[in-house]
Amino acid sequence: MSAVLAVDALAKSFGGVHAVDDVSFSLDKGEFLALIGPNGAGKTTCFNMLNGYLKPDGGSVKLNGRELIGLPPRRIWRLGVGRTFQITATFLSMTVRENVQMALISHHRRIYDLFSRATRLYVDEAMALLDLVSMSEQAERPCSELAYGDLKRLELAIALAHEPDLLLMDEPTAGMAPSERIALMALTAGIVEKRGVSVVFTEHDMDVVFAHAHRILVLNRGQLIAEGTGDQIRKNPLVQEVYLGGGSVFEGAGHA
Numbered sequence: 001m002s003a004v005l006a007v008d009a010l011a012k013s014f015g016g017v018h019a020v021d022d023v024s025f026s027l028d029k030g031e032f033l034a035l036i037g038p039n040g041a042g043k044t045t046c047f048n049m050l051n052g053y054l055k056p057d058g059g060s061v062k063l064n065g066r067e068l069i070g071l072p073p074r075r076i077w078r079l080g081v082g083r084t085f086q087i088t089a090t091f092l093s094m095t096v097r098e099n100v101q102m103a104l105i106s107h108h109r110r111i112y113d114l115f116s117r118a119t120r121l122y123v124d125e126a127m128a129l130l131d132l133v134s135m136s137e138q139a140e141r142p143c144s145e146l147a148y149g150d151l152k153r154l155e156l157a158i159a160l161a162h163e164p165d166l167l168l169m170d171e172p173t174a175g176m177a178p179s180e181r182i183a184l185m186a187l188t189a190g191i192v193e194k195r196g197v198s199v200v201f202t203e204h205d206m207d208v209v210f211a212h213a214h215r216i217l218v219l220n221r222g223q224l225i226a227e228g229t230g231d232q233i234r235k236n237p238l239v240q241e242v243y244l245g246g247g248s249v250f251e252g253a254g255h256a
């Protein structure tokens with residue numbers, strides 16, 4: 001099977017700092033991949049090169065065999081690389097359903113009259129996406145009233161409205177309570193399975209990572225130092241040493 005995403009020898013320096021240093025990995029359809037590493041390891045820099053916000057010094061990023069390097073972010077998004085943000089981007093004055101409709105309208109390149117709230121476009125599709133993220137009961141509420149965890153689920157529905165082949169989630173659970181984090185990622189894992197979308201996420205909470213990631217990549221000072229399943233990563237002495245300074249953070253993480 002050919003990879004959905006193939007990253008080869010990706011590199012980016014800032015001054016003398018090798019933020020991302022010769023990183024290569026690939027991702028299959030329906031894979032849920034965690035990119036972890038200590039602060040400053042290069043995770044965000046790596047993400048921003050995958051979605052076109054940052055131009056690499058060298059390397060290649062292919063989506064379904066097509067080179068993305070050099071394309072503007074919007075084109076990359078159109079080709080099927082979606083993302084969710086650390087800070088949720090929704091139209092607060094609109095209802096939950098209207099926000100998803102907006103995303104669907106944009107995806108299908110339809111013209112939307114911003115001054116008419118009575119659009120009937122993509123109502124059923126919007127409700128189906130809200131159902132997928134267990135938000136259909138809140139469809140008619142304004143986004144301004146939503147709890148933070150609900151906003152994150154809405155954001156996921158909005159990202160899925162664009163039918164991405166690859167979804168990039170940068171610290172999706174930041175700012176959430178531990179139980180909410182596990183719930184959001186369990187929901188995401190279910191969607192990955194149901195829709196066959198491939199996901200790369202960064203995350204500092206090891207419980208979340210070990211509970212849900214199919215595979216884990218560990219970055220340290222811009223270099224990929226380990227790659228494997230939760231068990232392999234937990235046992236990796238290099239990871240324990242350079243990333244965790246001894247391994248205590250992994251104890252118990254991800255064991256139900």
Ligand SMILES: Nc1ncnc2c1ncn2[C@@H]1O[C@H](COP(=O)(O)OP(=O)(O)OP(=O)(O)O)[C@@H](O)[C@H]1O
Nearest residue numbers: 014017018019037038039040041042043044045046
């Ligand atoms: N725009 C920039 N200008 C200069 N240096 C940068 C820039 N962006 C990142 N860096 C440096 O590159 C390195 C990698 O940073 P990056 O933000 O990618 O790490 P990270 O793994 O996402 O960290 P965190 O977990 O703290 O978000 C760091 O040393 C950082 O200081």
